[in-house]
Amino acid sequence: MRRSFINKLLPTLIALFSIGNVSAAEGVGCFGPTKEKEFSANEYISHHLSHCTVDSPLGIIHIDSVFYAVFMAVLFLFVFYRFAKKASSGIPSKGQSFIEMIIEFVDEQVKDTYHGSSKLIAPLSLTIFVWVFLMNFMDLLPVDMLPKAGEMMGIKYMRVVPSADLNVTFGLSVTVFLLILYYSVKIKGVAGFAKELAFQPFGKAMLPFNLLLKVIEEIAKPISLGLRLFGNLYAGELIFMIIAIFTAGGGVMYLLDLGVLPLAIGQFILGLIWALFHLIIILLQAFIFMMLTIVYLSMAHEDH
Amino acid sequence: MSLNATLLIQMTVFAVVVLFSMKFIWPMIMEAIEERNKNISDGLAAAEQGQKKLSEAETEVNALIKEAKQQATTILDQANTRASGIVESAKSEGTSERDKIISTAHDEAQQEISKLREGLRKEVAVLAISGAEKILSREINKADHKDMLDELANKL
DSSP: OHHHHHHHHHHHHHHHHOGGGGGGSOOOOOBSOOOOOOOOHHHHHHHHTOOOEEEETTEEEEHHHHHHHHHHHHHHHHHHHHHHHTOOSSSOOHHHHHHHHHHHHHHHHHHHHOOSOOSSHHHHHHHHHHHHHHHHHGGGSOTTHHHHHHHHTTBOOOOOOGGGSHHHHHHHHHHHHHHHHHHHHHHHHHHHHHHHHHHTTTOGGGHHHHHHHHHHHHHHHHHHHHHHHHHHHHHHHHHHHHHHTTTTTOTHHHHTOGGGHHHHHHHHHHHHHHHHHHHHHHHHHHHHHHHHHHHHHHHHHOOO | OOOOHHHHHHHHHHHHHHHHIIIIIHHHHHHHHHHHHHHHHHHHHHHHHHHHHHHHHHHHHHHHHHHHHHHHHHHHHHHHHHHHHHHHHHHHHHHHHHHHHHHHHHHHHHHHHHHHHHHHHHHHHHHHHHHHHHHHTTTSOTTTTHHHHHHHHHHO
């Protein structure tokens, strides 16, 4: 009994100190039987960090990210559409009050920052806030729950947190970037926007320097937006995985083995603490993404 | 961990979701919220107006009550003066009546007295004569002294 405890603990500790090497060993493909494997923290984490990929004419697609992102988008649209359809100006039901609370919160943020007339900004902010939150929320599900279920159905790799996928966060931030460009050109005109890029902040004499500065500034917007969300969620997911190394997805089975019971308890306590902390992060990141989108778009509307 | 076609799919999904929420979600819920806000502010305004009307009515009622009180006081005053007037006149009437009754009784008593005096005088005369007769019947002939006696009787 004592020996099996040490057998489990040792790789846990090794894994804790060797996270840096993990992502190198990514798996490829998606479907097929999972090979029965000995416990290895490195393998466990790299397995969890591998996407379920398929090849398409456009290139590789992470279908797990796409699936969960679309699932969350549909959930968002379904719930909000249901309440939007029967929204009445009478006494609202509790559900309607909740939806209205979110909408009014977003509306307040938009009105505080953005003074243009576009009808797109507010629904865009709402979508970002709720959708990003829902995608982040997937992080709070036990790390092994859905991947294990997937394995039983013959899916080798599965990552359930879409916002911990760089493609998804950049998909959002690049779209926002395109909107920034669109509104910059629409409000200031091509010449106005070009003038702003070339002549600010240091005047006409410093044109190339201005241009360089401005272009970097603009490009930094989508990159920082996308990387911030990705980084937070990826790190959060990784920490959940590290905590999960204690039992390495054994879950309930391990509870029967008294030798690793302390590990299971340790995992539970650490997981609980991190989940509570992460709860704040996922909400905050959704809010920050929304807020920065509003700020960037209202900056695009400002004519100097 | 690299950018690939997932990015394009995510952008497409994002665009569709935003368009859907812009067309079918945001306007509906915003409309309901704004309408309710309008209803609430209308209701509050109506309540305020009602309050104002109530206080107006209260001041009106107070004025009416004050006026009524004043009227009641004047009526009471008038009634009092009228009552005291009636009592006064009744008193004076009573007094004059009493005086009249007294004077009438006085007069009647006076008449009675004089009547009685007359009777007494006559009786005294008769008595005197009869006394004198009795005295004189012995010395004086009635017939002889008749003239003198009559004269005396008349004088009495």
